[in-house]
Amino acid sequence: MNKLMNNRVILACLHKSNKQLSRNLQYGLSAIGNRDVVGPGHNNSISYIDRTDFPMPAVRFRPNTPDVLALREKEKGDWKKLTIDEKKALYRASFCSTFAEIDAPTGEWKLILGYSLALGALSIWYFMFYKQFVYPPLPESFDEEHQLAQLDRILKVEMNPITGLPAKYKNN
Numbered sequence: 001m002n003k004l005m006n007n008r009v010i011l012a013c014l015h016k017s018n019k020q021l022s023r024n025l026q027y028g029l030s031a032i033g034n035r036d037v038v039g040p041g042h043n044n045s046i047s048y049i050d051r052t053d054f055p056m057p058a059v060r061f062r063p064n065t066p067d068v069l070a071l072r073e074k075e076k077g078d079w080k081k082l083t084i085d086e087k088k089a090l091y092r093a094s095f096c097s098t099f100a101e102i103d104a105p106t107g108e109w110k111l112i113l114g115y116s117l118a119l120g121a122l123s124i125w126y127f128m129f130y131k132q133f134v135y136p137p138l139p140e141s142f143d144e145e146h147q148l149a150q151l152d153r154i155l156k157v158e159m160n161p162i163t164g165l166p167a168k169y170k171n172n
Contacts, residue, residue, distance in 0.1 A: 031046075034064050035060045035061075035064065036059065036064065038059065039056060041054075041056070041059070042057075042058075045058065046058050046059060048060075048061055048096070050095070051102075052102055052103065060093060060094045061092070061093065061095055061096045062093045062094075068093045071089055071093070074086070075090055
C-alpha cells in the first residue's frame with residue numbers, strides 16, 4: 001500500500017512522457033527499499049543527499065521500522081507530549097546530518113596538503129637527479145669571470161651601437 005502511494009506521489013511530480021525519466025523512476029523505487037518518498041528531490045531525482053543549498057531530500061534517510069512508524073503516529077498528535085529523545089529519533093529517521101554536521105570541517109585539507117608537499121618534494125628530487133646525472137655540465141661562458149670578459153669585449157668593439165637621437169644622451 002505504501003509503495004503504491006509512493007508511486008503516485010512520484011508520478012505526480014515527474015513528467016510521464018519522458019521514457020528515460022520513467023526508467024530512472026523504476027530503478028529509483030527499487031533502490032530506495034522501505035523508505036518513504038516525501039517529495040521531489042534535487043533535480044527531481046529519487047535519492048537522499050545532504051545538501052545545504054537544497055535541504056529537502058526526496059526520500060527519508062532510514063527505512064521504516066516498527067519503532068519509527070510508532071513515533072510517526074505519535075507525532076501526528078501534540079508535539080509537546082513528545083520527549084526530546086523522541087524528537088531527535090524522528091529527525092534522525094528523516095535526515096542523516098544536521099546543518100552543523102554538514103558544514104563541519106572534515107580535515108580533508110590535511111590530506112591534500114600532504115599529497116601536494118610530497119609531490120613537490122618528489123619533483124625537486126627528480127630535478128636534482130637529472131641535474132646531477134643526466135644533464136652535461138654548463139659551458140665555461142656561464143662563469144661570472146667569462147661573462148665580465150664578454151661584456152668588456154662588447155663595449156670595446158662597440159657592438160650594436162645606439163644611433164639617432166638617443167645616442168646624443170649618455171646616462172652615466
